[in-house]
Every structure is written in C-alpha cells, then in structure tokens.
Amino acid sequence: MTTPPRSSRNHKESDVLDAGELLFQTQGYESTKIEAIAVEASVASATVYNYFETKNNILLSIILRHLEAALPERRRFMRALPDDPVAGIIAFENMLAEQALRFLDRDSWKVILTAKLLDDQSAAYRTACRLDTLIYKQYIRILTRYRNMGRIGDDVDIALLASLLIDVGNAVLARIVGSAHTVAEGMKLWGDPSVRMVLRGLIVEPGKPV
CATH class of the missing domain: 1.10.10.60 (Homeodomain-like)
Known part of the structure; x- marks a missing residue:
C-alpha cells in the first residue's frame, strides 16, 4: 500500500x-x-x-488546534491589561470561558472535565492538564505584571494565587457546561463573584504602599 x-x-x-x-x-x-x-x-x-x-482522539486534536488558534488573542489581551487587577482577571476569565465554548459544545467539555476528575491515565486527562499548565503560565505573567505595577503585594504567593484562579475557572466552566446558561450569563452568576472573593484583600489600591 x-x-x-x-x-x-x-x-x-x-x-x-x-x-x-x-x-x-x-x-x-x-x-x-x-x-x-x-x-x-x-x-x-x-x-x-x-x-x-477514536472519536475521543478527534476531540482532543480539535481542542489542541484551537488552543494554538486562541494564543494570539490571549497575548493581545496580556499586552493591554486593564489597570485594575480585579477587572483584568475577570476579563481574562470571561475570555477563557468564551474561547472554550466558541468552537466546542458543552458535551465535548464534559468529556474533558470528567476525565480530569476520574481518569488520570487517559489522553483526555493529559490534554486537560496541558490546558491548565498553559493558563497557569499566563496567569503567572499577568499577576507578575500587576505586582510590578504595585497592585499586588510582595507577600502574596503568586504561584498559589494562579492555581486558585485556575480552580475557580474550572469550577465555573463545569457549572456552565452543566447548565443552560450562556457563557456571559454563567460568568456573571458564578465567575465574577468567585474571582472577587479570591482577590479580596490581595489588591493594593493606587497610591497606597505595597
């Protein structure tokens, strides 16, 4: 052949x-x-x-293809971060959720999220971890930028905060894919308040010492 x-x-x-x-x-x-x-x-x-x-391998290849396609939009966002860290992080989370459902349906994301919780030997699990690792690195850059701007104190553990924000994002995505709410509605209902709670007390107001 x-x-x-x-x-x-x-x-x-x-x-x-x-x-x-x-x-x-x-x-x-x-x-x-x-x-x-x-x-x-x-x-x-x-x-x-x-x-x-397998069909699952098609799904994973689609996700990885769109992961690459989404990078320029994320990089543009990070080059023009809002001055307010809360507004910036909420906007970033909204963009991540919108990108997630822009090309794939809710059932497709259920496969990924379920594998992450239940099957740590699967290709879907490894893909979910790869997505989280990329977002983690982007959050480190965003949070470091805000620290350099004097908006996040030196006593804040940037790595831990990035991990917490990823956990919030995954939890919100899980609620969105399991509900009838659109991305925008879901983020406002669950994402925005959760991000504000995580960041409470960590943000330095302009003009105040770090």
Whole structure:
C-alpha cells in the first residue's frame, strides 16, 4: 500500500477535524458518529480510523488546534491589561470561558472535565492538564505584571494565587457546561463573584504602599 504524500495526509486530517468540529457543535459530541464525520469530510470511515483511531482522539486534536488558534488573542489581551487587577482577571476569565465554548459544545467539555476528575491515565486527562499548565503560565505573567505595577503585594504567593484562579475557572466552566446558561450569563452568576472573593484583600489600591 502506497503511503500518501504528507501534504495530502495533512489536508485530509484537517478536513476530518473541520467535520468533527462542525458535527460536535451542531449534533453534540455523544450523538456524533465516526461514520458521520467521514461523510462530512468526504473521506472513507477507514481513513478517519487510520488517522485518529477514536472519536475521543478527534476531540482532543480539535481542542489542541484551537488552543494554538486562541494564543494570539490571549497575548493581545496580556499586552493591554486593564489597570485594575480585579477587572483584568475577570476579563481574562470571561475570555477563557468564551474561547472554550466558541468552537466546542458543552458535551465535548464534559468529556474533558470528567476525565480530569476520574481518569488520570487517559489522553483526555493529559490534554486537560496541558490546558491548565498553559493558563497557569499566563496567569503567572499577568499577576507578575500587576505586582510590578504595585497592585499586588510582595507577600502574596503568586504561584498559589494562579492555581486558585485556575480552580475557580474550572469550577465555573463545569457549572456552565452543566447548565443552560450562556457563557456571559454563567460568568456573571458564578465567575465574577468567585474571582472577587479570591482577590479580596490581595489588591493594593493606587497610591497606597505595597
């Protein structure tokens, strides 16, 4: 059997991911079958299995693809942080939640969140940890910037605060994907008050000594 050129393989893989993304959004992850993804991508079912083996692997590849696509938006945000740390962190959390559900449906995120809690040997668990690690590094940069601006005291453990904010974000995302609320509604109901509570007493007002 002749192996197809790499460019042809990449093109077909991209078509499969595009098809999977569309069907996950319109039909839901659980209702979407590999065969339907193959039809949408105009390839044989065997081709899909050859490239990805399982539907779960398609989902993880879609998440990683959009993780890369989301980075420029996050970097632009971090280059223009609001002066107020509370407003900045709430805006960042809102952006993360909006990005999470921009391309994937709630059922897809349930797969990731469930794996993170119940299956620490799965590829979905490793993907969730990879997402958290990236957000953690971004939070370290954001919090360090606010500390350098004199808005977060030197006695605050930046690493611990970043981890707490990630836990809040994951909890809010779990509530959003398990409810009928939109991202914006969910963040205002659960995310904004939670972030304000975590940051209470940690923010230095302008003009006050750190």
